[in-house]
Amino acid sequence: MQDSNQLARFEQAVLPHLDAAYNLARWLTRNDHDAEDVVQEAYLRAFKFFGGFHGGDSRAWLLTIVRNTCYTWLQQNRRRELAVDLEEELQLVESNAPSPEATLLQSADNQMLRQALEELPEEFREVVILRELEGLSYKEIADLAELPLGTVMSRLARARKRLAARLGLSAAPGGLK
Amino acid sequence: MSCQETQDLIHGYFDGELDLVRSLEMERHLRDCQACSQAHQNYQALRSAITTGSLYFKSPVGLQRRIQSSMRKAIKAETRRRMWSWRWLSAGAALAVLALLTWSFLLLLTRPSANDLLTQEVISGHVRSLMATHLTDVSSSDQHTVKPWFNGRLDFSPPVKDLTDRGFPLVGGRLDYLSNRPVAALVYRRQQHFINLFICPATSDPDGEKRTVTRQGYHLIHWTAEGMTYWAVSDLNVGELQEFVRILQNQTAPPPPN
Numbered sequence: 261m262q263d264s265n266q267l268a269r270f271e272q273a274v275l276p277h278l279d280a281a282y283n284l285a286r287w288l289t290r291n292d293h294d295a296e297d298v299v300q301e302a303y304l305r306a307f308k309f310f311g312g313f314h315g316g317d318s319r320a321w322l323l324t325i326v327r328n329t330c331y332t333w334l335q336q337n338r339r340r341e342l343a344v345d346l347e348e349e350l351q352l353v354e355s356n357a358p359s360p361e362a363t364l365l366q367s368a369d370n371q372m373l374r375q376a377l378e379e380l381p382e383e384f385r386e387v388v389i390l391r392e393l394e395g396l397s398y399k400e401i402a403d404l405a406e407l408p409l410g411t412v413m414s415r416l417a418r419a420r421k422r423l424a425a426r427l428g429l430s431a432a433p434g435g436l437k
Numbered sequence: 438m439s440c441q442e443t444q445d446l447i448h449g450y451f452d453g454e455l456d457l458v459r460s461l462e463m464e465r466h467l468r469d470c471q472a473c474s475q476a477h478q479n480y481q482a483l484r485s486a487i488t489t490g491s492l493y494f495k496s497p498v499g500l501q502r503r504i505q506s507s508m509r510k511a512i513k514a515e516t517r518r519r520m521w522s523w524r525w526l527s528a529g530a531a532l533a534v535l536a537l538l539t540w541s542f543l544l545l546l547t548r549p550s551a552n553d554l555l556t557q558e559v560i561s562g563h564v565r566s567l568m569a570t571h572l573t574d575v576s577s578s579d580q581h582t583v584k585p586w587f588n589g590r591l592d593f594s595p596p597v598k599d600l601t602d603r604g605f606p607l608v609g610g611r612l613d614y615l616s617n618r619p620v621a622a623l624v625y626r627r628q629q630h631f632i633n634l635f636i637c638p639a640t641s642d643p644d645g646e647k648r649t650v651t652r653q654g655y656h657l658i659h660w661t662a663e664g665m666t667y668w669a670v671s672d673l674n675v676g677e678l679q680e681f682v683r684i685l686q687n688q689t690a691p692p693p694p695n
Contacts, residue, residue, distance in 0.1 A: 264512075267508065267509070267512060270508075271505070275501060275504075275505075278496045278500065278501055278504070279493075279494075279495050279496050281496070282494055282495070282496035282497075282500065283493055283494045283495075283496075286494040287494070292497070295494070296497065296500055296503075299496070299500065299504070300500075300503060300504050300507055303504045303507075303508065304507065304508060304511055307508055307511070370486075370490045370491065370492075373486055373487065373490055373492070374490070374492060377487075377492065388487070391452065392484060392487045392488060393487070393488070393492065393493050397452075397454070398449075398452065398454050413448055413449055413452075413454070416448050416452070417444075417445070417447075417448045420448065420480055420483060423483055423487075424479050424480070424483050427483065427486070429479040429482065429483065
C-alpha cells in the first residue's frame with residue numbers, strides 16, 4: 261500500500277521529465293538503444309532514492325541521476341573517448357575557415373551541427389545540452405555536475421567556440437585578424 | 438572593457454548570468470567593437486541553430502510504459518524479498534524462543550534443590566560458628582543449664598543431652614538461623630573437633646530417613662525423629678560422627694517405661 265502511494269507520487273513528480281532524461285542520455289551515449297537502457301536504469305535508481313528527495317526541482321534531481329547513470333554506464337561499456345585537445349583542433353579549423361557570414365548558418369546543415377555536437381567531448385557536450393536544450397542556469401548546471409560556476413562558463417565558452425568554428429563561424433573576437 | 442575580457446565574459450552576458458554593472462559595460466563594448474559584436478551575433482545564431490534545429494531527442498514511444506512496468510516489477514521483487522526477510526525474521530524469533538525455553542528448562546533441572554540449599558546453609562552455619570568466636574551463647578556441659586536457656590528464645594524446646602560419658606562432652610548452646618527460622622544449635626566436642634547439632638521442629642517427612650552428606654570436607658547427618666529435625670555437622674570422620682548420632686538417637690528415644 262505504501263509502495264503504491266510512493267509509486268504514484270514518484271510517477272507524478274518524475275515521469276513528466278522523461279523527455280529531458282532521454283535527451284540527456286541520448287546525447288551522452290549517442291545511441292538510441294543505450295539511451296533507453298540508461299534512462300530505464302536511471303528511473304529505477306531514482307525511485308529507489310525517491311525517499312531522499314524532499315521537493316525542489318524534480319527535473320534537475322532526475323537529470324543528476326541520469327547523468328551519473330550515463331557515466332557509470334559509459335565507464336562499464338565503452339572506453340571513454342580520448343579527450344581531443346580542443347584548442348589545437350580549434351586552431352586548425354579556424355585557420356581553414358574563410359570568413360563566412362552569420363547568415364550562412366541559417367542554411368547550415370542540421371546534420372552538421374548535430375555531428376559537431378556529438379564530436380564534442382562529453383564534459384563539453386553535456387553543458388551545451390543542459391544550457392541550450394534544457395535551459396538550465398549556470399548554478400543549476402554547477403550543482404548537477406558538481407562543478408564550480410566558473411568551470412561551467414569556461415566549458416560552455418570552449419564548446420561554443422568549437423561549434424561555431426565547425427560551422428564556419430568566426431566566433432572569437434579578433435579571430436580573423 | 439577590453440576585447441580579451443569580453444572574450445571571457447561574453448558567454449556570461451549571453452547567458453544572462455552577468456551582474457548588472459558588467460552587463461552594462463559589455464553592452465557598451467559590443468556597441469563600440471565590431472569584432473566582438475560579430476562574435477556575439479554568431480553565438481546568437483549558433484543558439485538559434487541549436488534550439489530550432491530539432492536537436493532535442495524526444496523519448497521514443499513506449500519507453501514510459503516500459504519504465505513503469507519495470508518499476509512495478511522491481512517493487513514486486515522488493516516486496517517478495519521483504520516478505521522473505523520477514524519470514525526469516527519470524528523463524529529466527531521462533532528459534533530464539535525455543536532456545537530460551539530450553540535454557541530455562543535446563544536451568545530448572547540444574548537448580549539446586551531445597552535440600553541442597555539447606556545442606557549448604559548448615560555447613561555455612563557450622564563454619565561461621567567456628568570462625569567468629571561465637572561458638573556458644575551459653576557455655577555449659579550441664580544439660581540442665583543449656584536446655585532452659587532456650588526457653589523464651591525459641592518457640593520449641595530442643596532435647597539436650599550431655600554425652601560426656603560417651604566421649605562427646607556438651608560444650609554449650611547457641612541460637613542460630615536456618616531456612617528462615619531460628620533454630621537451636623548444640624555444640625559437642627570430640628577431642629579437638631566440634632560438632633554442631635542443629636535442631637528445629639520438623640515441617641515435613643516426620644520420620645525421615647537418615648541421610649549422610651559430605652561436602653567441602655564436612656560431614657553432615659540429617660534425620661528426623663519425634664517431630665524434630667536434626668542436622669549434625671562436623672569435620673570429624675564419618676564413622677565417629679555416625680557413632681555420635683547413634684548415641685544421641687538412643688538417648689533421646691523415649692525412655693522405656695519401667
